[in-house]
Structure formats: structure tokens, C-alpha cells
Amino acid sequence: MRLLTFTTGPTDPAPRLGAESDGFVHDLAALADHAGVRLPHDLLSLVQAGPAALDAARGLLEGALPRHAVHRLEDVSLCAPHRPGKIIGVGLNYVEHVAESSRSLDTDKELPARPVLFGKPATAVTGPGRPILHNADLTTQLDWECELAVVIGRTAFRVTEEEAYDHVFGYSIVNDISARDQRRSGQWFFSKGQDSYAPFGPVVVTADEITDPMALDVELRVNGVTKQKSNTRHMLFPIARLIADISSGMTLEPGDVIATGSPSGVGAGMVPPEFLVPGDTVEATVERIGTLTNPVVDAR
Numbered sequence: 390m391r392l393l394t395f396t397t398g399p400t401d402p403a404p405r406l407g408a409e410s411d412g413f414v415h416d417l418a419a420l421a422d423h424a425g426v427r428l429p430h431d432l433l434s435l436v437q438a439g440p441a442a443l444d445a446a447r448g449l450l451e452g453a454l455p456r457h458a459v460h461r462l463e464d465v466s467l468c469a470p471h472r473p474g475k476i477i478g479v480g481l482n483y484v485e486h487v488a489e490s491s492r493s494l495d496t497d498k499e500l501p502a503r504p505v506l507f508g509k510p511a512t513a514v515t516g517p518g519r520p521i522l523h524n525a526d527l528t529t530q531l532d533w534e535c536e537l538a539v540v541i542g543r544t545a546f547r548v549t550e551e552e553a554y555d556h557v558f559g560y561s562i563v564n565d566i567s568a569r570d571q572r573r574s575g576q577w578f579f580s581k582g583q584d585s586y587a588p589f590g591p592v593v594v595t596a597d598e599i600t601d602p603m604a605l606d607v608e609l610r611v612n613g614v615t616k617q618k619s620n621t622r623h624m625l626f627p628i629a630r631l632i633a634d635i636s637s638g639m640t641l642e643p644g645d646v647i648a649t650g651s652p653s654g655v656g657a658g659m660v661p662p663e664f665l666v667p668g669d670t671v672e673a674t675v676e677r678i679g680t681l682t683n684p685v686v687d688a689r
Contacts, residue, residue, distance in 0.1 A: 391592045393432075394470050394516075395460075395465040407460075407465075413461060414459070415449075415454060417449060420449040420454065424449060428442060428449070429442055431471065433472065467591050468516040472514055476646045482504065482625050482649060483625060485619075489654075490655075493658045504626045513585065517588070523686065524689060528571055530657065531568055533565075533655060533656060533665065535652070535675070540557070541644065547637060558644075559595040561590060562588075563646065565651060607619050607621060608674045610672045611663075612670055619653070632647070665685045667686055
């Protein structure tokens with residue numbers, strides 16, 4: 390399933406849980422009410438409710454659907470799929486990005502022996518079409534990073550790599566926005582954690598729809614010009630390793646998101662460096678998931 394959160398307009402601004410198919414959005418809450426089925430009305434609650442709730446949602450899409458519960462995709466506004474309890478970012482997870490970062494960001498040129506992890510707060514999350522905030526009082530080096538996002542579906546603590554995929558609900562996209570000039574003594578939290586620095590979406594594709602997440606094309610464009618182009622098979626630490634490593638000492642809960650790292654082609658690595666400015670449009674694409682588009686606006 391391709392799950393999303395949407396609104397239908399000013400007269401009904403409340404976010405609603407939907408499923409997208411062939412350019413149409415099916416309102417799962419409306420379908421549940423029509424069928425007399427109990428179903429969580431938001432995506433995070435659906436993830437937390439477990440497989441039975443997901444099966445119920447799938448069942449609602451079978452057979453004839455009432456017209457009031459179906460919208461054309463272009464007629465709705467998409468929101469971030471949900472607000473994760475935590476976002477775990479993975480730094481330096483593509484070999485070529487390690488090399489460009491060592492040249493431009495003073496990071497170690499040696500490949501990391503274990504995943505490099507950092508956090509983004511939930512307040513950084515923003516949705517498709519929502520602005521990335523550029524505050525020139527804080528940064529002149531606003532940068533992009535297109536990343537495959539893994540959405541956790543079951544509580545994971547001390548799981549093995551062999552067990553890791555049993556704890557995945559699905560996949561989405563995170564654009565790991567960074568103010569490169571706000572790194573503080575090597576710490577990335579403020580650089581990567583400001584409001585709007587985690588565009589997320591446009592959908593969450595359930596794990597059964599993507600049989601091999603380690604073979605997905607990844608691409609990012611700024612104003613239509615391709616800046617990043619790679620494939621998840623080039624990750625230094627694959628998804629199973631990431632889940633096992635993170636859960637070795639930290640409980641992953643349903644709805645948590647792992648942003649699995651950026652390929653090369655970030656603005657700081659360009660010669661000369663390129664950074665986002667108000668008026669730019671950023672498009673982050675991951676195969677089988679879609680494109681997450683956000684404008685850059687002046688925050689002052």
C-alpha cells in the first residue's frame with residue numbers, strides 16, 4: 390500500500406489518513422466509517438496498531454468504493470505522513486560521499502568502521518510542498534541530501550541483522566537538510582535539526598511493496614538540475630546492519646524513522662560549492678516511492 394496523510398482544503402483542514410493508487414487518494418477513515426470497521430484515523434496510530442490494522446485497511450480498498458471517499462491526487466494537499474517519535478540520521482553511508490565530505494567538510498577520509506549516527510527532532514519534519522526555511526541570520530550554507538527513509542513497524546531492541554526486516558513497516562523519503570556552517574565542535578544536531586530541515590514523504594510504501602530496498606535509484610534535483618544520482622546498493626552499511634547497530638543500545642519504536650544516508654552530490658561538495666537560496670525548488674526522488682518536492686523560502 391501507498392499510505393499518506395492529506396487534507397481536502399480550507400473547508401476541511403483536518404489531516405486524514407489515505408491510500409494512493411493510480412492517481413487517486415482513498416480516504417481510509419471515510420471508508421472505515423462507511424463499512425462499520427474500526428481503524429486508526431492517522432498513520433502513526435495505524436503503524437502502532439500492528440499488522441491486523443494494516444490488513445483491515447487493505448480490506449477496505451477491495452470492491453466498490455463510495456464516491457465521497459475517493460479524491461483525485463491533484464485535488465488534495467499532502468502532509469508529512471506522520472510525526473515520528475525520533476528520526477535517526479546516518480552520516481557518511483555512501484563511499485563517494487565519505488570522500489567528498491572529507492574534502493569539503495573536514496570529516497575523516499577513512500571509511501567509518503560503524504554507522505555514524507545523529508538525531509533530528511520531530512519539530513524538523515515538514516511535508517511535501519511545504520517550505521524549507523532559509524534564515525540568512527543563521528546560515529549561508531543550506532544544503533540538501535536525498536535519503537531513503539525506513540519506517541519502523543515493530544519495537545526493536547537488540548535485534549540481529551537476520552531479524553531486522555521483520556521490524557520494518559515501510560519506506561519513504563527524507564531530504565536531510567543541513568546548515569553546513571552551523572556545525573558546532575563537530576556536533577551536527579543544530580546544523581541538521583532546525584525547523585523544516587526534515588522534509589518527509591510524500592508517501593510511506595509498505596514493506597511488502599518493495600521486495601529489495603537495497604536496489605533503489607536515488608536522485609535529487611535543484612531547479613530541475615540533477616545534483617545527486619545513485620542507488621541504495623552503494624550504501625556502506627545496509628539497512629539490516631543499521632537496524633541491528635542502532636537497536637544494540639536504543640529502542641526503535643513503531644513510527645520511528647531511519648534516514649539511511651546520502652549519496653555524493655551535496656552542495657558543499659560541488660566545485661565551487663553550491664547552496665540553497667530562497668526561490669529554489671528541491672526534488673528528492675527514490676524509485677518505487679515517488680518524488681518529494683519542497684520550495685526554499687526566506688524565513689526572516
